[in-house]
Amino acid sequence: MDLSFGEEYELFRKDLKAFIKQNRHEALGGRLKSDKTDAWQKRLIENGYTARTIPKAYGGYGATLDIVKSRIIAEEFAHAGVAGGMSNQGISMLVPTLLEVGSEEQRLKFIQGTIEGKIIWCQGYSEPGAGSDLASLRTSAVLDGDEWVVNGQKIWTSSAHIADWIFCLVRTEPEAKKHHGISFLLFKMDTPGIEIRPLVDMTGAANFNEVFFTDVRVPKDQIVGKRGAGWMVANAILGHERDMLGDPNGALSRLNSLITLARSESLNGDKLIDHPVYRDRLMKLQGRVMAMQYNDMRILSSRLNPGQDAKIARMIVKLQGTELRHDIEGLGIDMMGEFGLCYGDNPDLRDNGAWQSQYMFQLGLIIGGGTSQIQKNIISERGLDMPREPRAQQVKSQEANSQ
Amino acid sequence: MDLSFGEEYELFRKDLKAFIKQNRHEALGGRLKSDKTDAWQKRLIENGYTARTIPKAYGGYGATLDIVKSRIIAEEFAHAGVAGGMSNQGISMLVPTLLEVGSEEQRLKFIQGTIEGKIIWCQGYSEPGAGSDLASLRTSAVLDGDEWVVNGQKIWTSSAHIADWIFCLVRTEPEAKKHHGISFLLFKMDTPGIEIRPLVDMTGAANFNEVFFTDVRVPKDQIVGKRGAGWMVANAILGHERDMLGDPNGALSRLNSLITLARSESLNGDKLIDHPVYRDRLMKLQGRVMAMQYNDMRILSSRLNPGQDAKIARMIVKLQGTELRHDIEGLGIDMMGEFGLCYGDNPDLRDNGAWQSQYMFQLGLIIGGGTSQIQKNIISERGLDMPREPRAQQVKSQEANSQ
């Protein structure tokens, strides 16, 4: 057991702190593009604080993978309250995919623009009839000369309205069974035949969109990996997405806000923290957050020390993490009582309405990225080696579990 | 909405109170037999306070069914802390079965002795391989001349060691599918070939037994109902058993004990009831108990007023009631802390160790009489009309649900 990172890393951290201190006035991040964010993003890349392991040939910093340094970077920017590197679906999902299975042309064409924030991507995965059962998607791409002709509909496409390009799962082999006929296609969002409709959700905002394709024509070479082999690509990305959804650092940050709330708001003359029933609930949540933090350290360590097994520790993160977040937000509401109901333009709002909006958004995350029920299937089948649904369901439940 | 029972019933209650007051010094009840309990049982029957609706021809009081009077009888004896009529499996399970499907000879032969406490019965249902899936039982009865020859094993047979007779499910048609080949057989427990082994459970007591049959010979006419039609009989009895297992009156009684405990025991100088966290948990349980009490009143009312629908209200009682009981006992332990661990001969024991033993026994009831998982199947399939397990499981899950 050794929780220190060693001298090299302390030095790295020191340099980074100095960089942040010097440059923080110019920091401007986010998911959108603008000249200013672009300039900041570029400076971060040059210094190796984002796009760190992307080869120089594709516009990155070209360092070898070092999980500890990645973690230090995330910690220090978060700690300083300064925007770190841009984070969007193009950068975190498409770029690794192109590095893994894209052609050299595709890498050269897309990676630099994406990591520099000049190309914004959206993701075309789920469909109205293909949610948990993603492999049953029906958006089709039919080859017509040198072009794919895409027809169908996607849902849960965040950023669709601001994206330049989409990476999209389509069915190219209609005869093949379920996940065998799927391909991974890239195309521009201004191609004729694309209609975007914002999808208002329970928080009242349109965090997602529906996207409709009608005879959208896409050049033949914009397929990533082999035709019909898009499922494997999509699947690897989904596993990565799951890790993000249960991130205990988010839970810790919200727990700290909850403690602040409990110390500042009062009820019948006493601070909320002095009400034993709320305090007990708060402490229960703190215990759960701590367990998930240490679990996360174990996962990190297992990546640094290949002999360590953290398979199940990783498998449970999404299930536990999203439920925990939802419960934290719920206690925030409960502690405030009627004032926890405030929303929208209500001047009595606390923390910009985060307690209510996050209570709902986290419920969305319990559902999205593989529902809690799918997570439990995965844990029992892949983690505990329990049998899949028997006989008649055999084929189908295998698909359920290969998401 | 009318919660009063009316004048006739108030009179009935008044008479009963007087009877109890006059006779309470002679009251001696229980599951076992002795001259004294027999005398008390006989007096109760003569006055219509037990075996009330059993026809006179079979030794009962011969009144028509009146659920309100049954309830008043139960309430008054419980309230006075006086033993009411004997309650055992013969009286509550076998006698109604004989009245429904037994032959006249069987009724004349068994009912009077049973209700008078002279014949003690045990129940031979579950087997080691047939628990939730009771219909897969394998104890066989093969006709040999004028006798059935029984071989096999039963489990969860309470009272086996003190019983005179057993009512037993056996497979008489080995070729028939599952529940079609089952018969309902009666035989004496001193028949050669029966071995009884006490089954110690987690409470440390042997509340149940295993019973082994080796070439046990039973007269042919001791079958109840038609040969091969025992499943229907068993099934009706099981539904009745389920109602008993979630009885909210038991929960109320234990909740009151919990309140007493919270008022008498202290922690760091304050009574437990003055600790807000325990009090909040206690109040949560009180709310659940009240909900189940009112639900029970609704079920009773629906029996008096056939137009009222309480199908789902009744269906959920076993699931909710046993979980509630388990939680009540658990809070008792938690409130006492280390002292909640006392057991057996520990002089610091509170309430004769009921908190620990009931905590375990109620977990047994969550499992017995159809596990919570089976209950949820029943609620979703029969209550909410949700589909059974599809295709290949169709036949088998139907059986799961006909228990």
Added chain:
Amino acid sequence: MEFGLSEEQTLLQDSVQKFLSGEVALDRVRESTKNKNDKAIWQGLVDLGISGMLIPEAQGGVAMGTLDAAIVAEQLGHHVTPSPFISTAVIAPTILSTTSTHNDLLAAIALGESRVGIALGDSIALRHDQGVKEDKGLLSGKATFVLDTNADVFLVAAQNKSIYLVEKDQLKINNRTTIDLTRSTCELLLDNSKAELITSDESVYHQAINIGRIMLAADTLGAAQCMIDQAVSYAKEREQFGRVIASFQAVKHMCAEMTAGLEPCRAMVWYTSHAFDNLPNESEMTTCHCKAHISEIGKFVAKTSTEIHGGMGFTDLVGLHYWFKRIGFNRQLLGSPEMLRSEAAALQGLRNV
């Protein structure tokens, strides 16, 4: 002995249900919340006699009981209906019937000509600078989470628990958005506002809170039942992995758990309503538990039924969030579960007050 709804009550339930599912289907709810205008819906309910159901016949009402009102509240929750029912038709008559000085107002309520806002909750849980004080017959201060922004006149409880009638022009009404757009709540600012004392009998204040809590519990009962119904029905239609999701044991058991939790709440609302009219000794304690318990079950149902809807449950498309938020609103108003359990303990001598 009859523990259940009478034939008349079943008819009442049916007629309200018929009106609400006809006239106030989900698109009407959406429209009404957008326009902040529930007048048409309320007029329809007035036409059914709902506004006068707790008002004496002499004042043009039909003098029904609390259980009848709970039946209506349950239906309103079931259809997430925007309306001033709890304030105008339940709490206001409960208060005003204790005096004979406001028969005109009662008659106007029965006719649907007056809407009475209710500002009683500030003494239950003092969290900020809310609260109203009386000085020489004039009221000053702030009342929060007042029901019905569109009221003509308000019943306001001062910190001494006396209740006053205040005309709209005597105070400043600030609309206050909450998570539940199907209910209009506001803040009232009073500054030496003219007010008419209705009662300084503290028991009236408690009765008014009590019946309000019963109605909120009944509302949650209806809303939660509707969420279960929608979840079961969605699960029977939605296919994934080649079968309806209602055939997955996990989904079935979630529906069974919701049902097992909620079904006893129905009897609890009935009993509690009955107790309000007939069993004064146990009424308040029973109500505290009723609202607290149903709020906890409601929270579980709101979350679970949304999960069963998958991504659809998270969108505005099926509108499930209206029920989710209504249950969330009912949970906090007029006493959160924690406050109610603490009060229940005090009412039976298990907490020193």
Added chain:
Amino acid sequence: MEFGLSEEQTLLQDSVQKFLSGEVALDRVRESTKNKNDKAIWQGLVDLGISGMLIPEAQGGVAMGTLDAAIVAEQLGHHVTPSPFISTAVIAPTILSTTSTHNDLLAAIALGESRVGIALGDSIALRHDQGVKEDKGLLSGKATFVLDTNADVFLVAAQNKSIYLVEKDQLKINNRTTIDLTRSTCELLLDNSKAELITSDESVYHQAINIGRIMLAADTLGAAQCMIDQAVSYAKEREQFGRVIASFQAVKHMCAEMTAGLEPCRAMVWYTSHAFDNLPNESEMTTCHCKAHISEIGKFVAKTSTEIHGGMGFTDLVGLHYWFKRIGFNRQLLGSPEMLRSEAAALQGLRNV
């Protein structure tokens, strides 16, 4: 950075596991609880060097760390092993190592020649007439839930949190049965008993409680993991309705929920053990949460894994109840979850003390 067990620690784990599963299989546990005799088991552990693992080398120990001890505790919980490990091998050396006056006793512990009982818990939660007072160097009073009825000598904390060494012949030992027969606890009666002051440094008292809590948490971790393992394995064998019950989604999800709850507890025990030796500022708070959280998860696992065993789980036949009760015992000893959460709040300034 390495957050996990070292190679040596994995070897330690394996060797203890091998010994316990070989020599102390379930029938040995049964026998030992019946005879109230854990001497043979303890001798085996002594032979493995377990008794001296926290004792300095100068006194014949091997001076390992808290995480090493937690690994052993986890294995003892996993095998529901009766033994005086927590009292004699962990808490006693933690206290005695803070002085240099009892090196002989430390050496005797390392050799397995002395068993030290621990009576520290009475100040955590005063419930009855327990508690020990010091007067002119003599101790009087009652100590409850003392670990190890078979000890030769006892470390007793007085109400002032000073710790004293008391010989067996100076007190009356009353055996006290608890639900968990795999642990021997007793009550000590002292009446002007001769006692030797070991330390009046209150921090030693807190350290001793602290490490005891870590061991109980690790014990529950092991016991709960074993219950999950048994449930999963039983579910894969047990057939009902023509299929193994492990293929029912309800059973699978119960196992998944237990696993999802328990797996992070492993990292929590590791971190907490590490903090005891290396991070004094956060150690106590972390330990409070560790034991409280694992106790809650343990309670859920104990119930759920028993349910998966069906009727068999309720019987003595598979002996699952030994684990159920051990988890129940660990939950209450040296601080119940409610007490621990309250203490965690106080330790970070969230509760006034």
